[in-house]
Amino acid sequence: MTHPSNTESSLPDSQASTELVVDVGPIAHGGHFVARHEGRVIFVRHAIPGEKVRIRLTDSGEASRFWRADVVEVLEASPDRTHHFWSLADSIAAWRKGGPPVGGAELGHVTLQRQRQLKSEVLAEQLKRLAGVELHVEVEAARGGDPVPDDGDRLGESGLGWRTRASFAVTPEGRLGMHAHRSDVLIPVHDMPLALPAINELRLWDVDLRGISRVEVAAPSNGSRPLILLAPEPGTDAKRLNWILAQLPHDSSVASFDPVRGEVLQLRGRTWVQESAAGHEYRVTGEGFWQIHKDAPEALVGAVTGFLHGGGYLGPGSTVADLYAGAGLFTAPLADAVGVTGSVLSVEGSPGTSRDARKNLHGEPHVEIVQGKVERVLRQRPRTFDSLVIDPPRAGAGKAVVSQLIDSGPRAIAYVSCDPASFARDLGYFRNGGWRLESLRAFDLYPHTHHLETVALLVPAA
Incomplete structure (x- = not known):
């Protein structure tokens, strides 16, 4: 009532x-x-x-x-x-x-243990409603997080200090800000507790950013040089940009970027950051996609390769594809697994991120890097694969791509998803196409928010 x-x-x-x-x-x-x-x-x-x-x-x-x-x-x-x-x-x-x-911190009033229970409930509801699958999966805690004494949480962690990326708007007064949910209201900020200390230590909220509309920050968890991206407002001249540049920490790289065109221009240092994961080094340019949580790359690579290795779907001589591959987070360990007798196809739609993948995998002759939309590449280059790895954007793969994936005849697909609704919808398409969900893991890689990440192993039902 x-x-x-x-x-x-x-x-x-x-x-x-x-x-x-x-x-x-x-x-x-x-x-x-x-x-x-x-x-x-x-x-x-x-x-x-x-x-x-x-x-x-x-x-x-x-x-x-x-x-x-x-x-x-x-x-x-x-x-x-x-x-x-x-x-x-x-x-x-x-x-x-x-x-x-x-x-951006809508569950910060809930204990971490209960947050993960709630996320498990959301995942179960989406699977049942959209895919017709009744399954409850415990959401696994991220490994990171500073201890919080006597906080009443059995996991003994804060869920803070995990973001390696942060995005900010700029107030009319030139101060760093963030928007309220579903609102144009812009609120000045003076800290970002979810971000790595390296982001907070930049103290961007002390800088007069008039002439800038948006600020993106990337601080690799390996401690390498952070990158500050500035999106200038129309009409902001070089003199103003140089004045802002002089106020920014000198040990950081700074670049300007156009969010519409995707262009990144060097102002100081590098236009990219150096990330480390799964025994590999990765160059990620500008706004190029990389997992936000500092522990996410290792956790997700471990889940994907664990599923594929454990089922006998990945090994020396295998033919695999990494779709929506980004800068090659999964491509590199897949290349290790198949060896020079196997082959890996990496497909990424973003031109800049695909260029990063080429640089990151340049010493791997058995890896083919293709830039283009997944559906177009699969249509133009029909091939048969032993297994596939897909990590689509939040909207998911969609019905047409799912049909193409099934037609390529793999023995298994590892599906990485950051949205339980789009994943459950796609799982329904796979089930209608004669496939089933073999295994599923869920990770709390976004503490204090409603987001979660899942890794699924899909196989033909027959």
């Missing part, structure tokens, strides 16, 4: 900020929790199932199928609620000061 607040008992209109009291139900995909008011679904952020909370509607309307809201007061708290580590992302503290919280 839900109740209107004491101050406002009517349904909201487009101009009013309405508060309601609701009982919080299960978690939904996307970091929301389901509540109801007079039969209407409300997706509530910053809650925990079983709580009674006061919420502030942030997106509502009579014609809307559902509303959105933030928690502003907890009336009956869950035992899994804990002190939020970041005041700017704490919904209750932020709204008390008159505005929304920053996005």
Whole structure:
């Protein structure tokens, strides 16, 4: 049962900020929790199932199928609620000061153990609803995280200091900022607790960034030189860029970039960072994709190769493909596994990232690097593979690509996914095509957020 607040008992209109009291139900995909008011679904952020909370509607309307809201007061708290580590992302503290919280740490008020349970519930619900598979998988903790004494979490970790990449907007006053969830509201920030210390130590929030619209930072977990990417606003001249450059730490590389064209121009140092994983070194240019969590590359490579080796789908002489290959995170260990008697096809759509892959794999003659969309490459170069590794973007592979993958006749596919919904949808396509889910692991590579990573082993059902 839900109740209107004491101050406002009517349904909201487009101009009013309405508060309601609701009982919080299960978690939904996307970091929301389901509540109801007079039969209407409300997706509530910053809650925990079983709580009674006061919420502030942030997106509502009579014609809307559902509303959105933030928690502003907890009336009956869950035992899994804990002190939020970041005041700017704490919904209750932020709204008390008159505005929304920053996005990106929407589960920071939940103990880490409960966060992983909630993510397991989301994964199970998506698998059942979209793929017709009933399966519960425990989400595995990331290996990183500084100890937090007496925090009540049996895992004894903070879930902080893991991001090797961070993205920021810039306020009109030239200060580093982040947006509220689904909002144009831009909030100045003075720290980023989820980021590696190397990112915070740059102290970019002390720099006057007027003339810049966006800032991207990459700080490799191996301690190599960080890269600061600046996206200049139209009309920002070289004099202004040079003035900003002089304010940035001298031990960092700095480049300007065009998010639309993907162009990266050197301002100081390198336009790329040097990453390390699975016994290999990787060059990653500009905004080129790399796993964000410092422990993610090792964890995911281990899961993928473990599945393929364990099933006898990968070994000397094997023919394999790494699709959506990025800079070659999986390609390099696959090349090690198949040896010079085998072959690896690496396919990546981004021209810049594909160039990185060529540099990273230049000493491997049995590796073929192809730049292009996966569906086009598979259509133009039909081949048979012993096994495939796919790591598609958040939207997933899609029905057409799944059909092409099945037609290529592999004995197994290792599917790496950062979105349980798109993965479950694609799994449904595989099942309709006569394949089955052999094994599945889930990783909490995004602590304090709703995101999780999965690695699946898919094989023909027959």
